Amino acid sequence: MSSEKIKFNDTFLFGKSGVSPSRLESLSERLDICREWLLELHEKMELSFLNLPFEKNALSDLQKLVDTIDFSIKDVVVLGIGGSSLGPKAIYSALKPPYYDLNDKVRRVHFPDNIDPASFKALLDYLDPDRTLFLVITKSGGTAETATQFMIVWDYLNSHFDKKQAIEHLIAVTDPEKGSLRALVNEYGLKNCSIPQNVGGRFSVFSPVGLLPTVLAQLDAGQLLAGAGDMASSFRQGDVNHMALRAAGLFYLLHMEKKCPVHVLMPYSDAFYDTALWFNQLWGESLGKRKNLQGEDIFVGPTPVAARGATDQHSQLQLFVEGPKDKIITFLEVSDPGNDLEIPRVFGDYDSYSYLAGHTMGELLKTELAATSLALNKAERPNCSLILEKVDAYNLGQLFMFYQIATAVSGKLYNINPFNQPGVEQGKQYTYGAFGRPGFETEGKVMNKFKTGFATDSAKK
Amino acid sequence: MSSEKIKFNDTFLFGKSGVSPSRLESLSERLDICREWLLELHEKMELSFLNLPFEKNALSDLQKLVDTIDFSIKDVVVLGIGGSSLGPKAIYSALKPPYYDLNDKVRRVHFPDNIDPASFKALLDYLDPDRTLFLVITKSGGTAETATQFMIVWDYLNSHFDKKQAIEHLIAVTDPEKGSLRALVNEYGLKNCSIPQNVGGRFSVFSPVGLLPTVLAQLDAGQLLAGAGDMASSFRQGDVNHMALRAAGLFYLLHMEKKCPVHVLMPYSDAFYDTALWFNQLWGESLGKRKNLQGEDIFVGPTPVAARGATDQHSQLQLFVEGPKDKIITFLEVSDPGNDLEIPRVFGDYDSYSYLAGHTMGELLKTELAATSLALNKAERPNCSLILEKVDAYNLGQLFMFYQIATAVSGKLYNINPFNQPGVEQGKQYTYGAFGRPGFETEGKVMNKFKTGFATDSAKK
Numbered sequence: 001m002s003s004e005k006i007k008f009n010d011t012f013l014f015g016k017s018g019v020s021p022s023r024l025e026s027l028s029e030r031l032d033i034c035r036e037w038l039l040e041l042h043e044k045m046e047l048s049f050l051n052l053p054f055e056k057n058a059l060s061d062l063q064k065l066v067d068t069i070d071f072s073i074k075d076v077v078v079l080g081i082g083g084s085s086l087g088p089k090a091i092y093s094a095l096k097p098p099y100y101d102l103n104d105k106v107r108r109v110h111f112p113d114n115i116d117p118a119s120f121k122a123l124l125d126y127l128d129p130d131r132t133l134f135l136v137i138t139k140s141g142g143t144a145e146t147a148t149q150f151m152i153v154w155d156y157l158n159s160h161f162d163k164k165q166a167i168e169h170l171i172a173v174t175d176p177e178k179g180s181l182r183a184l185v186n187e188y189g190l191k192n193c194s195i196p197q198n199v200g201g202r203f204s205v206f207s208p209v210g211l212l213p214t215v216l217a218q219l220d221a222g223q224l225l226a227g228a229g230d231m232a233s234s235f236r237q238g239d240v241n242h243m244a245l246r247a248a249g250l251f252y253l254l255h256m257e258k259k260c261p262v263h264v265l266m267p268y269s270d271a272f273y274d275t276a277l278w279f280n281q282l283w284g285e286s287l288g289k290r291k292n293l294q295g296e297d298i299f300v301g302p303t304p305v306a307a308r309g310a311t312d313q314h315s316q317l318q319l320f321v322e323g324p325k326d327k328i329i330t331f332l333e334v335s336d337p338g339n340d341l342e343i344p345r346v347f348g349d350y351d352s353y354s355y356l357a358g359h360t361m362g363e364l365l366k367t368e369l370a371a372t373s374l375a376l377n378k379a380e381r382p383n384c385s386l387i388l389e390k391v392d393a394y395n396l397g398q399l400f401m402f403y404q405i406a407t408a409v410s411g412k413l414y415n416i417n418p419f420n421q422p423g424v425e426q427g428k429q430y431t432y433g434a435f436g437r438p439g440f441e442t443e444g445k446v447m448n449k450f451k452t453g454f455a456t457d458s459a460k461k
Numbered sequence: 462m463s464s465e466k467i468k469f470n471d472t473f474l475f476g477k478s479g480v481s482p483s484r485l486e487s488l489s490e491r492l493d494i495c496r497e498w499l500l501e502l503h504e505k506m507e508l509s510f511l512n513l514p515f516e517k518n519a520l521s522d523l524q525k526l527v528d529t530i531d532f533s534i535k536d537v538v539v540l541g542i543g544g545s546s547l548g549p550k551a552i553y554s555a556l557k558p559p560y561y562d563l564n565d566k567v568r569r570v571h572f573p574d575n576i577d578p579a580s581f582k583a584l585l586d587y588l589d590p591d592r593t594l595f596l597v598i599t600k601s602g603g604t605a606e607t608a609t610q611f612m613i614v615w616d617y618l619n620s621h622f623d624k625k626q627a628i629e630h631l632i633a634v635t636d637p638e639k640g641s642l643r644a645l646v647n648e649y650g651l652k653n654c655s656i657p658q659n660v661g662g663r664f665s666v667f668s669p670v671g672l673l674p675t676v677l678a679q680l681d682a683g684q685l686l687a688g689a690g691d692m693a694s695s696f697r698q699g700d701v702n703h704m705a706l707r708a709a710g711l712f713y714l715l716h717m718e719k720k721c722p723v724h725v726l727m728p729y730s731d732a733f734y735d736t737a738l739w740f741n742q743l744w745g746e747s748l749g750k751r752k753n754l755q756g757e758d759i760f761v762g763p764t765p766v767a768a769r770g771a772t773d774q775h776s777q778l779q780l781f782v783e784g785p786k787d788k789i790i791t792f793l794e795v796s797d798p799g800n801d802l803e804i805p806r807v808f809g810d811y812d813s814y815s816y817l818a819g820h821t822m823g824e825l826l827k828t829e830l831a832a833t834s835l836a837l838n839k840a841e842r843p844n845c846s847l848i849l850e851k852v853d854a855y856n857l858g859q860l861f862m863f864y865q866i867a868t869a870v871s872g873k874l875y876n877i878n879p880f881n882q883p884g885v886e887q888g889k890q891y892t893y894g895a896f897g898r899p900g901f902e903t904e905g906k907v908m909n910k911f912k913t914g915f916a917t918d919s920a921k922k
Contacts, residue, residue: 082775093658098583104565114772115829116731117822118852122559123798142813144829145771148804148822151814155805175484180811201775261785262723262764270577281776288780301784303723310574310606313885314543314662315742316765319749321884323762324722337580343609344616350641352603353612355898360610361578364892367908368576368605371891374911378887391579423782424774426839430832431825437816447828451833 004234005227006398008243009388010250012373017325019253027249034248034412038405039236047419048198049404050236053229053397054208059222060216062208065193070168073133076109076216077123079149080137080209082281084173084203085113087400088213090278091205094271094396095219109217115145119153129160129169133216136172137209139195141179144431150181167191173208200419202282203408205400220393223354227397235405244405247384251328251406252413254382255460256303260328263302264320267332268309268369271391275332276306279403286407286418293415300414310368317372321379329376330385331401333369336390337362465695466688467512467859468848469704470499471711473834478841480714480785488710492701495709500697507816508880509659510865511697513667514690520683523676526654528768534594537570537677538584540610541670543742544662545634546574548861549674551739552666552867555732555857555909556680568696570678581613590621594677597633599668600656602640605892611642628652634669661880663743665868666861681854688858696866705866708845712740712789712867713874715843716763721789724763725781728793729770729830732852736793737767740864747868747879754876756832761875771829778833782840790837792843793860797851798823 013019016364041047052058089111101108134153138146157166157252166191166442174181185192193208204210206228214221235242253261263283265276274314286300307316309331320327340362357362369385376383386402388395411418433443434451474480503507513519539546550572562569573581595614599607618627628651635642637655646653654669662753665671667689675682696703715721726737749762768777770792779787801823808814817825830846837844847863849856872879894904895912 059521061815072902086776098577098580099587102562102565102569102587104563108563111583114731114769114811115822115826116559116729117798117801117826119559119731120822121802126560126563142811143775144813144817144825145775147814148817148825151804151807151817152802152822154807158498180808180813183811184808185714246831261787268577270575270580284777284780284784288784299783299785303764303766303780303784303788308575311542311546312469314604314606315547315738316605316745317888318884319762319764321887322751322760323745323764324760326722327764337576337578340578341582341613343612346612346615347641347645350603351899352605352641353608355893355896356605356609356612359896361576361581361613364605364609364896365576365578367895368888370912371888371895371908374891374908375888379884421779423779423840426782426833427774427778427829427836430835431829432816434828434832435816435820435825441829447832447835451831 004231004243004398004402005389006395006402008247009385009387010246011283012377012383013250013254013328015377017258018382019250019258023253023257024246024249027253028240028327030413031245031249034409035235035240035242038408038414039210046266047203047408048196049157049203049206050232052196052199053225053232053401058211059215059225062193062212065171065191065212066215068191069133073107073129073216074131075127075133076107076213077107077122077127077132077134077153078111078137078213079134079146079153081113081143081145083204084137084139084143084146084209085111086274086278086281087205087339089113090274091210091214091219091224092217093274094391095393096217098270107218112149115148120149124152124156129157129285130171134170135212135216136170136174138174138179138181139201139204141174141183142179144428147180171212173212189438200460202285203419205278209300223393224397228401229397231398231401231405244402245409248406248409248413250384251302252351252410254328258382260326260382261302262305262327264305264307264327264329265332266307266309266312266329268334268365269337269391270308272332273306273308275396276308280304280306282403282407285421286411287414287416288423289414289416290423291416293417298416300416309372310365313368313372320381321376325380327381329381331369331373331383331385333366333385333387334391335387337365338390465692465704465859465863466850467856467863469708470846470848471707472845473838474711474715474789474843474845476838478719479843480711484714484718485707485710488504488714489701491874492706492710492870496696496701496703496706498873499869506659508664508869509657510664510667511693513657513660514686514693514862519672520686523654523673526632526652526673529652531650533592534568534677536588536594537568537674538588538593538614539570539572539598539674540595540607540614541789542574542604542606545598545600545604545607545670546572547735547739547742548666548671550574551735552671552675552680552685552857553678554735554798555852556854557678559731568679568816570674573610576609581610585613585617590618593630595631596673596677597631597635599635599640599642600662600665602635602642602644605889608641619654632673634673648651663746664865664880666739674694684854685858688855689862690858692859692862692866705863706870708863709867709870709874711845713871714764715789720842721787721843722763723766723788724789725768725788725882726793727764727768727770727773727790729826730793730795730798730852731769733793734767736857736860737769737821741767743766743864746882748871748875748877749884750875750877751884752877754878759877761877770833771826774829776831781842782837787839788842790842791861792834792844792846794827794830794846794848795852796848798826799851
C-alpha cells in the first residue's frame, strides 16, 4: 500500500499569529475542488507530473541509452539552465556523499547552470574530452543560454574528434517532436531522449531531465521514483487531509489572511540546500503571477527564501525572529543523520564547552532545530517541519512530489496559472533584439538606446 | 587619492514606482547626520570596521604567524559559523579560479559552516591530518557549533599526534582577552590571533577572521584591504553623495515609502554568489530588529534574497517581474569577465541558434543583465547595478566596504541598533536547557515538554 513516509508537523502554523483550525476547516471544500481539478488535468493528459513515477520502462530505457556509450565516462556535464538543471543538481548534491567531488578518482557530474564565461572556460579546461559526456537539456530546444553552451561544446568536441566520434559524447534531452534541438538531433543523428510534452520545466524532475543525470551519477533513480510514486498514490487515493493539500491550504491562508508573503525553506541538513533552490524556482515561478485566470491584474505570489540550519541561525534567523511578521518558515528535519559524531569529553573546566560533551553532533543539530522552532513560535512566527527519515532517494522522491502537488494546488487557490512564466519573455526579447535576431528589431532599438544612456549615466558618477 | 572604482547605477530606482529625486534630496540632512554618527563612533573607537584596512602590520603579523607552521599545508579547515565563516568563504569562492577545488594537487580551504555530522565526518575522513591546519574562529569563544567542531577536532588531532604535535595544527582566532577560547589558548599555548573588541562578527571580514583564511589561501589580501581602504577613505572625505550613503537612502525610501521590503542581490557572475550570502547576513541580521532605539516595538527590517544571473532568469525572475511590487533588485555587473568564450558559427540554419554566432558568452551575459534590468523597469520594479571592473581582490574589497557602510547607515535610518542580534538568544537558551547546561533549567523544562508533545503530534499524523 502506498503511503507517505515523510511527515508534516504543522502545530506551529496554528495559534496566536497562525491559522485557526476552523478557518482551515472552512477551506476544505475549495481544497477538494483543487484535488479534483489536478486529477482531472492528469486524466485529460494535459499534465503528467503525477504520472511520471509510473512510466513503464522509463528507467530501463534510460539505462539502455547509457549502455550505448562506448567510452569510460569520467565526467558528465549537464548543459541546461533553470528547470533543466535545478532538479538533477538537487538530487546529485543530496544523494552523493558530502565532499564527494573532492575525490578526483570518481565520476563527477557538473551543472554549470549559467553562461559565466570564466566558469565555463575553467570547466572545459578541466575536462578530458575523451572521457566526458555532455547532456544538452532544453524542452523548447532553443533556450539562449543552453544553445550558447551547446554551440561552444559542439566546437570543442569537433576540435578534439572527427565528426562521428564527436557526437558519441553528446546526448540531447528535449521535446519529442518540436524545436531546434529536436531538428538538430534528426540532422546529426544525436543520441537523445524525450521530455513528455505535458511536462513543464519545473515539474520535470521525474522525467529524463532529472533521471538521466541521476542514472549517469549511479544514484538510485528507482527509489527516487518509488518515493515519488507513493506520494502521488496517497494523494490520488486520499482526501482533503492529504499533507500536500493541507500544507497548500495553510500556506495560502497564512499568506493571504495573515500577511505572510515570505516563505522560507530551511533544511537542517547540508544535503538539502540545493533542494531549497529547486523549491525556489518551483514556488516562485509557479505562483508569482500578474494576472488571475480571469485576466485581471492581481500581482500575486509568495517570495521563497532559501536558508540552511544551523548555519542561518547565525545569519538570517535574527530577522526571522524579530523582523516583520511576514514569514512562514518550513524546516526540513532529518530523523537519522546517518553518520553521527560523538562530542568528546574534553575542556571539562569550561562552562561553554562542558555541557556539550557526551552528546552527539547530530543531537545538537536536531536540538537546535527544535529550539529554533520553539523560539519562533514564542515570537509568534508561524513555522512547520517536514520530517524525513533519512537522506536517501526514497525520501527525496517523496519530498519533490509533495512540493509539486502543493505548488499546483496553490496555483488553483491563488486563481492563477501555475504552469506558465509569461513574465520572462520581455527580457528574452530585448536580448534577441540586442543580438540582432530577425523579428526583434524594435526591441533592439530600445536596448541600443538604453545601453548608450546607461554608459553615459555611469560615466557621470 | 582614494576613490571608488566600483560604480553605482541607480537610474532605475527613480521613476514611476521608484523614488522621486526631490524626496532623496530632502533626506540629505538625515544622511549627513548618519555620516557624522558613523565617523564619530569610529573616532570614539566604539566601532572599527572603517579602520581595519589601515591597521599597520596586520598582514605582516598574520604572515609571520603562518610562517611558524612547520609542515606543508594541503588543507585548511575553518571551524566557525555565520560571521566567522561567510566572509572568508565569499573571498575564497570569488577569488580562487572557478572549479579550483576539483584539482586535488592544490591547497584547499574548507568552510563546513555547520554542524551536519554527515558532512563533518566526511570532511574528517577526507583530510590528511599530517597536512591539515584547523582555524578555530569565534569572537565570543563559546559559540556552540564552533565549540562542537573544535572538541571533535581536538580529539581527532590528539588521536593522530602527541600533545605537542597536535596543537601545531591549530590556530585560534578570538577575542584578545575574554571568552573560553582565549582561556584555552592560554592553557594550552595555542597559536592565535585576535579579533579587535570593537569589531562584530558580520563586520569582521577585514579583521583576521577574513584575512587569515585569505592569506592561507594564498590570495591577495593586500589588494582586498586596498580596495576596502579606498572605499572607506572616500566615505570619510566625501559628502552625502557618497555612493554608500546614497544607496542606503534610496533603499530606505523604497522600503518604507514605496513598500519594497524584499531586497534581492543578484550577481551576474558565479564568483559572487557567496558574496550574496555574506550580504544576506549583513543586511538581514543588522537591520531585522524588534525594537527601535527608544525601546519601542517596531518589528522592522528588509528581507534579503540571494539570486544569480543569468541562472535565476529561469527561476526567480518570473516572480520579480510579475509578482507583488515589493522588491528592489540590485545587480552586480562585472565589466570585464576575464576569460571569455566566442560563440562559434555553427547551426547556421537554425533561427534559435544562428543569432548567437559571432558574439561571446560574456557579451550574452551582460546583454541579458541589461535586458533584465530594462524589463524590470518596464514592469515598474525598481532595480540598480553595482558595476565592478573585474573579479579581483581590490574590487571585492570595495564591495564589502560599500555594503558595510551602507548597512551601518541604514541602521541609523531605521532608528535601530545594527550591531546586535538579541533575537537569536532565546533559541540558544532552549538548546542550553535541553543539553543540561547549568543555569538554563527553566528552558530545559520547556524544551522537554515541547519535544514530548512534538513526538506525540508527529505520531498522530
